[in-house]
Amino acid sequence: MNTLFQPFKLNETLTLNNRIVMAPLTRCMSDEDLVPTDAMVEYYGRRADTGLIITEATLISADGQGYPNTPGLFTDKQIEGWKKVTQRVHQNGGKIFAQLWHTGRVAHPSFFGGDKVIAPSAIGVEGTVPRMRHLTYLTPTPASKEEIQRLVADFAKASQNAIEAGFDGVEIHGANGYLIDQFLHYSSNQRDDEYGQTAENMSRFALEVMDAVVEAIGADRVGLRLSPGAYFNVEADPRDRDVFDYLLKQLEARDLAYLHVGIFDDAMTFEHLGGTASQYMRAQYSKTLIGVGGFDAQTGNEAIEAGKFDLLAIGRPLIANPDYVEKVKSGQALTPYSEEMLTSLV
Ligand code: FNR
Numbered sequence: 001m002n003t004l005f006q007p008f009k010l011n012e013t014l015t016l017n018n019r020i021v022m023a024p025l026t027r028c029m030s031d032e033d034l035v036p037t038d039a040m041v042e043y044y045g046r047r048a049d050t051g052l053i054i055t056e057a058t059l060i061s062a063d064g065q066g067y068p069n070t071p072g073l074f075t076d077k078q079i080e081g082w083k084k085v086t087q088r089v090h091q092n093g094g095k096i097f098a099q100l101w102h103t104g105r106v107a108h109p110s111f112f113g114g115d116k117v118i119a120p121s122a123i124g125v126e127g128t129v130p131r132m133r134h135l136t137y138l139t140p141t142p143a144s145k146e147e148i149q150r151l152v153a154d155f156a157k158a159s160q161n162a163i164e165a166g167f168d169g170v171e172i173h174g175a176n177g178y179l180i181d182q183f184l185h186y187s188s189n190q191r192d193d194e195y196g197q198t199a200e201n202m203s204r205f206a207l208e209v210m211d212a213v214v215e216a217i218g219a220d221r222v223g224l225r226l227s228p229g230a231y232f233n234v235e236a237d238p239r240d241r242d243v244f245d246y247l248l249k250q251l252e253a254r255d256l257a258y259l260h261v262g263i264f265d266d267a268m269t270f271e272h273l274g275g276t277a278s279q280y281m282r283a284q285y286s287k288t289l290i291g292v293g294g295f296d297a298q299t300g301n302e303a304i305e306a307g308k309f310d311l312l313a314i315g316r317p318l319i320a321n322p323d324y325v326e327k328v329k330s331g332q333a334l335t336p337y338s339e340e341m342l343t344s345l346v
Contacts (some may be wrong), residue, residue, distance in 0.1 A: 001297050001298065001301040001328070002301075003019065003301055003304050003305050004018060004019050004020060004297060004300065004301045004304065004312065004328075005018045005019075005329065006018065006019065007051075008051060008310070008311060010052075010220075010257050010258065010288060011220045011255070011257060012220065013218075013220045013221070014095065014168060014169070014220060014221075014257065016051030016052050016095060016311075017049070017051050017093065017094075017095075018050070018051040018325070019051055019304060019310070019311045019312055020050045020051050020297075020300075020311075020312055020314060020324075020325060020328075021050060021051060021052045021053075021054060021290055021292075021311050021312065021313040021314070022047050022050045022052070022053040022054060022313070022314065022315075022318050023054060023292050023313040023314060023315035023318070024054045024055060024056055024057055024099040024171065024173070024225075025056050025315055025318070025319060026056045026057055026067060026070060027040075027043075027056050027342070027345060028067055028068050028069045028070060028131075029069055029345055030069050030070065030071035030072075030081075031069070032069075033075070033077055033078070034059065034065075034069070034070065034071050034072040034075075034078060035071065035072075035075075035077050035078050035080075035081035036071050036078075036081040036082055036084070036085050037081075038084070039345045040071075040085060040345065041084045041085050041088050042088075042345075043322075043345045043346070044085050044088065044089055044096065045085075045088035045089060045091075045092050046322040046323070047094070047318060047322055047324070048088070048089045048090075048091075048092035048093055048094030048096075049092070049093070049094065049325040049326065050094065050314075050318070050324070050325055051095070051311070052094075052095045052096070052097060052168075052311070053089060053094055053095070053096040053097070054096075054097050054099050054171050054223075054260075054313070055071075055085075055096065055097070055098050055099050056070070056071065056099065057070065057099045057100075057101040057173050057178075058070070058071050058072060058073050058098050058099060058100055058101065058158075059071065059072040059073065059074065059100075059101065059102070059158075060072075060073065060074060060100050060101070060102050060151075060154040060155050060157070060158040061074055061102060061151075061154045061158075062074065062111075062112040063102075063107060063112050063114065063117070063118070064101060064102030064103050064104075064107055064179065065103065065107055065108070065111040065112055066103035066106040066107045066108055066111070066129065066178075067103075067129065067130065067131075068111070068131065068132065073098060073100065073158045073161045073162055073165065074154070074157070074158055074161065078161075079161050079164055079165045080165075082098070082162070082165035082166070082167070083165050083166050085165075086165055086166030086167055086168075087166060090166070095168045096167055096168055097167060097168060097169045097170055097171050097221075097223060097257075098158075098162040098165070098167045098169075098170050098171070099170070099171045099172075099173050099225070100155060100158050100159065100162070100170050100171070100172055100173060101173035101178050101179070102151060102154070102155075102178065102179040102180075103178045103179060104117070104118065104119040104120075104140065104178055104179030104180075104182045105117055105118075105119035105123070105124060105125055105137070105138075105140040105179075105182060105188070106125060106137070106177065106178060106233055108129050108132075108135050108137070108138070109138070110132075110135055116138070116140070116141045117138050117140045117141070118140055118141055118142070118143045118147055118151075119140035119141075119142065119143065119179065119182050119188065120142060120143065120182050120183045120188060120189040120190075120191055120195065120196065120205075121140075121142050121188065121189055121190045121191055121196075122139055122140060122141065122142055123139070123140070123187070123188055123190065124137050124138060124139040124140060125137045125177075125233055125234075142191065145193075148195065148205060148208075151179070151205075151209075152205075152208045152209050152212045153212065155172065155209045155212060155213055156212040156213055156215065156216040157216075158170075159213045159216050159217045159222070160216050160217060162217075163217050163221070168221065169217070169220070169221030169222060169223065169257055170213065170217070170221065170222055170223070171222075171223040171224065171225055171260060172209060172210065172213060172222065172223070172224045172225070173225055174206055174209075174224050174225055174226045174227075174262070175225040175226055175227040175260075175262020176225075176227055176232045176233060176262050177227070177230065177232045177233025177234035178233065180205065180206050180209060181226075181227055181230075181233075181234060181262075182234060183195060183202055183203075183204075183205040183206060184202055184203065184206060184226075184240065184243050184244070184247065185230050185234050185235070185236070185237060185240050185243070186202075186237035186239050186240060186243075187230070187234055187235040187236070187237050188234050188235075189202055199242040199243045199245065199246035199247070200246060202243045203243060203246055203247040203250060206224075206247060207247070207250055210222070210224060210251070210254065210256070211254075214254065214256075219254060219255045219256055219257070220255070220257055221257060222256050222257055223256060223257045223258040223259065223260055223290075224251065224256060224258075224259055224260065225259075225260040225261075225262045226244070226247075226259060226260070226261070226262055226281070227261075227262035227263065227277065228240070228241075228244040228248075228270070228273055228277055228280055228281065229263065229268065229270035229273055229277045229280075231263065231264070231268065232264070236270065236272070238271075238272040240272065241272045241273060244273075244280075244284070245284060248281065248284035248285045249284070251285065252284075252285055252286065252287065255287075256287070257288070258287070258288040258289065258290055258310075258311065259281060259285055259287070259288070259289050259290070260289075260290040260292070260313065261277050261278045261281055261289070261290065261291055261292055261293065261309070262277070263276075263277045263278070263292060263293040264293055264294070265293050265294045266278050266291060266292065266293035266294055266295070267293075267294055268293075277293075278291045278293075278303075278308060278309055279308070282307075282308060282309060288310045288311065289309040289310055289311075290309060290310070290311045290312070290313050291303055291304075291308060291309030291311070291312055291313065292312070292313035292314075292315065295312055295314070296317070297312075297328040300312035300314075316337035317334055317337060319337055319341055319342070320334065320335045320336060320337040320338075320341055321334050321335050322346060
């Protein structure tokens with residue numbers, strides 16, 4: 001597993017100690033003001049021997065919240081809270097990016113007050129908020145052009161806040177059926193203005209966000225996670241392929257830090273993508289790609305050596321094993337992940 005443990009030069013400003021990335025993992029453990037706690041400082045600090053930590057998804061604005069106690073990066077208190085996390089990770093020799101999100105139609109007003117949620121189109125998700133079954137999802141209100149401009153500006157501002165909080169960069173969460181991803185799929189975007197109906201229009205919001213964030217903090221510090229195969233919170237449509245073909249071509253022309261596959265199990269294949277999510281993204285995008293989804297150190301190392309992606313993100317095994325890197329390096333057995341582990345931060 002030599003390749004995995006070699007340093008990796010992401011760009012002129014960032015070199016990672018190894019190719020293992022901590023995948024973003026929502027833990028719902030920030031305080032009532034959505035500020036990271038001391039337990040979160042310890043939790044991230046313990047995992048600083050991964051080449052790069054990507055934080056749990058972190059809110060750009062109050063109205064993006066869809067799960068309890070997810071942290072934010074839009075108030076001074078939240079910035080101060082994150083400073084403690086980034087300082088600890090840096091003290092321990094690591095690098096850390098903040099994953100920034102707005103959940104769009106998966107948000108719920110019970111978290112932030114108000115009476116509506118915004119999304120590309122008035123098409124809701126079925127069901128109730130996880131762990132809060134009394135909260136049924138609302139039919140969203142299509143975002144006005146002013147609201148779209150405000151959301152783009154919120155992503156840029158949260159990115160600046162992340163730099164102020166000491167992060168090495170940000171990952172824009174364009175995956176897993178949340179706001180940005182909702183613009184990229186036909187089943188959730190039926191707009192008839194310049195944000196809908198064609199590949200170029202449906203990619204517009206994602207690209208406006210990326211351009212605003214790059215303008216705010218520089219391309220070297222910006223990654224993007226995408227789910228070309230809709231598999232969570234949104235339904236697939238074969239026409240989505242054109243949207244991602246176009247979007248990935250546009251992204252290829254921007255010198256981002258990386259793209260990251262948004263998937264739970266990368267063995268899953270999508271007919272309209274002609275294979276797995278990572279195979280499709282690699283074929284359309286030649287720059288740094290982070291693979292993820294059901295890999296262990298062995299299979300991940302093999303995939304990197306075969307050129308399938310460049311960096312390996314590890315999610316659930318890193319919840320179960322804070323000392324994942326050390327254990328893998330020294331050949332120790334890993335503690336298996338189980339969902340009960342989600343109730344405490346170790
Ligand atoms: C996740 N995942 C995830 N993805 C993301 O982009 N932002 C997030 O906040 C979260 N939160 C999250 C919480 C929990 C409890 C799990 C299990 C997963 C997805 C995650 O980043 C990763 O893609 C998957 O876990 C697949 O990788 P592993 O676990 O097979 O290595």
